[in-house]
Amino acid sequence: MDERESAAIREYLDREQIREAFNRYAFGVDSSDPEAVLSVFDDPCTLITQAPGKPPRRYEGRAAVERFFTRGLINELKLLRHRITDNLITVHGDQADARLYWDEIREQNGQLILGGGIYFDKLRRVGDEWKFTERHAMTTYWITLIENVDEHALATRILLAPRPRNVRV
Numbered sequence: 001m002d003e004r005e006s007a008a009i010r011e012y013l014d015r016e017q018i019r020e021a022f023n024r025y026a027f028g029v030d031s032s033d034p035e036a037v038l039s040v041f042d043d044p045c046t047l048i049t050q051a052p053g054k055p056p057r058r059y060e061g062r063a064a065v066e067r068f069f070t071r072g073l074i075n076e077l078k079l080l081r082h083r084i085t086d087n088l089i090t091v092h093g094d095q096a097d098a099r100l101y102w103d104e105i106r107e108q109n110g111q112l113i114l115g116g117g118i119y120f121d122k123l124r125r126v127g128d129e130w131k132f133t134e135r136h137a138m139t140t141y142w143i144t145l146i147e148n149v150d151e152h153a154l155a156t157r158i159l160l161a162p163r164p165r166n167v168r169v
Helices: 003-030 034-038 062-072 151-156
Strands: 041-050 057-060 080-092 095-108 111-126 129-146
Touching (some): 003 129, 041 111
Antiparallel strands (some): 041 057, 095 111, 111 129
16 A cells, blocks of 8 residues: 555544544434443633524633533433534544534424534544634524424324433444
8 A cells, every 4th residue: 555545544543433423422422421432522712602682602711611511411401412414524633624414303302493503623643532712603504393392292292212321322
């Protein structure tokens, strides 16, 4: 194998490891597992959240990101599922940039909501893994599908399995 083929294989493996970080993040959020989510963040790191029509909120430093996820993932949502698609990854040695779409469905405050947006990520190779140095989650839409997820709606229109908690892969 020549040097060019070796570099191409390395880049392919890097992209797969970065996709693994995306998936670990999504499964960690969906199962309310702050440890799983934080395992894919570097130290130091930055999280940026942005709702439609609002300025971005920045959480600078590992401690701020830990507080955000530790508080935010302790909730009583009956449903939260993320789907990530269309990831574009550019690898520059031990650094990478990525952009991908995310969609989610959630039950929150008695409403069934469909939402989604774009992640803009900066990552760094740490040992054999890739970790986020910066994750910007920009929400681009938020649609209320059902206003009142009550017992009648659960019995006639919606089937929700119990939400898994702290599921490790």
